Amino acid sequence: MAPEHENQPIEGLDALRAPNRSEAQRQAAQARILAAAEPLLERRARPATSFEILAAWARPGLVAASVALLVFAAALQFGPDRSSEIQPVTLEDVLASGEAGDVPALLVAINEPDTDAVMAAALLQNGNGGRVPDDSGEGQ
Amino acid sequence: MDATGEGQTPVIDEPLLVERVRRGDREAFGILVDRYSEQAFAVAYGFLQHAEDSEDLVQDAFIRALERIDKLGRGSNFGPWFYRLLVNAALNRRKYLARRRTEDVPASASGPDSPAVDTERAELRGRLAAAVSSLPDDLETVVVLHDLEGFTHPEIAKVLGIPEGTCRSHLSRARRMLREALKEYQR
Numbered sequence: 353m354a355p356e357h358e359n360q361p362i363e364g365l366d367a368l369r370a371p372n373r374s375e376a377q378r379q380a381a382q383a384r385i386l387a388a389a390e391p392l393l394e395r396r397a398r399p400a401t402s403f404e405i406l407a408a409w410a411r412p413g414l415v416a417a418s419v420a421l422l423v424f425a426a427a428l429q430f431g432p433d434r435s436s437e438i439q440p441v442t443l444e445d446v447l448a449s450g451e452a453g454d455v456p457a458l459l460v461a462i463n464e465p466d467t468d469a470v471m472a473a474a475l476l477q478n479g480n481g482g483r484v485p486d487d488s489g490e491g492q
Numbered sequence: 493m494d495a496t497g498e499g500q501t502p503v504i505d506e507p508l509l510v511e512r513v514r515r516g517d518r519e520a521f522g523i524l525v526d527r528y529s530e531q532a533f534a535v536a537y538g539f540l541q542h543a544e545d546s547e548d549l550v551q552d553a554f555i556r557a558l559e560r561i562d563k564l565g566r567g568s569n570f571g572p573w574f575y576r577l578l579v580n581a582a583l584n585r586r587k588y589l590a591r592r593r594t595e596d597v598p599a600s601a602s603g604p605d606s607p608a609v610d611t612e613r614a615e616l617r618g619r620l621a622a623a624v625s626s627l628p629d630d631l632e633t634v635v636v637l638h639d640l641e642g643f644t645h646p647e648i649a650k651v652l653g654i655p656e657g658t659c660r661s662h663l664s665r666a667r668r669m670l671r672e673a674l675k676e677y678q679r
Contacts, residue, residue: 361639362670367617368624369640370537370546378530381547385525385554386518392558397516 442469507567514561524570525554531641532578538636539582540589541621549585553578572650579637579651583629623673630654631666638663 373381504523512520529550536546536553557574564573624632633652637643638659645663649656 359664360667362620362635362667362674364616364620365624365635365639367613368538368541368620370534371543373530373533381533381550382522382525382529384547385529385551386522388551388555389521389525389558390518392555393513393516393518393521395516396514 442466445469506569506571510561510564510568510570513558521558524574528571528574529554532574534641535575535578535636536582538640539579539586539625539632545585545589549581550578553581556581572647575637575651576653579633583633586625619674623670626673627666627669631662631669634659634662635666635670639667 509520509523513524532550532553533546536549537543540546540549553574557570557577560577564570624635627635630652634648637648637651638645643651645656645659649659652659654662
């Protein structure tokens with residue numbers, strides 16, 4: 353419960369009240385308001401042109417486009433890391449493993465190799481150093 | 493005076509007036525201006541303490557209301573919504589004023605008193621204005637609307653979109669703070 357004096361207005365606060373305006377002052381003030389409102393009222397009174405309809409959609413359209421752009425950028429930035437995805441066995445992998453004498457890349461690959469990689473592995477298996485044998489049989 | 497503006501012009505269903513204003517009806521807008529402009533001026537003056545600034549503010553508030561009238565809910569009354577626009581505009585306007593101006597005491601209020609009495613009155617007025625404007629925005633708004641302009645608590649609650657109980661507690665707190673601020677002067 354508030355103390356009794358808090359239920360009473362502050363003494364002298366009336367001094368802050370607006371001065372009384374004459375009828376002429378009121379009319380003049382109202383006339384100014386109506387004059388300032390005239391262009392807006394006129395615009396409301398006539399049907400909107402197609403350009404105005406488009407203009408009205410421009411701002412929400414820009415906002416929507418900005419949001420979409422932000423979402424796209426965020427997806428690129430924070431999306432799954434593509435570098436961790438399994439890459440197919442390439443010809444270079446096969447040749448490198450053949451030269452180093454490691455386990456052939458085809459054996460350790462998880463996914464299927466392309467045709468070039470299979471061919472290269474076959475040639476390496478034949479001890480041909482990855483060279484295609486010619487018809488004269490010099491490579492043997 | 494009251495926040496509905498009724499009693500100044502013949503009562504016409506206000507949501508209907510708003511609908512007409514939406515369609516650009518000058519007469520309907522004129523009725524709203526006639527109904528609310530005088531009280532709006534008094535409210536604006538309560539915040540700004542300057543007649544010309546208050547007139548400008550009221551004009552701006554009506555124009556802003558007209559620009560945004562499509563956002564006023566169908567079937568809603570214009571008054572509380574308009575006063576909310578006005579109060580927000582008044583608080584913003586004052587923040588942008590370079591320095592606080594207090595208008596000279598109007599000649600009609602000074603009467604036949606001696607210059608010394610007039611000076612004292614002006615000083616009291618300045619202190620009161622400074623004390624009221626130093627209140628937090630929500631408390632100041634309740635003081636201006638209730639103690640200066642005679643709005644009821646339900647009306648203020650509608651304008652500010654707060655519960656009536658909050659409105660009452662704001663007023664008590666505001667008066668307590670004002671008495672504290674003016675204590676030295678009232679001794």
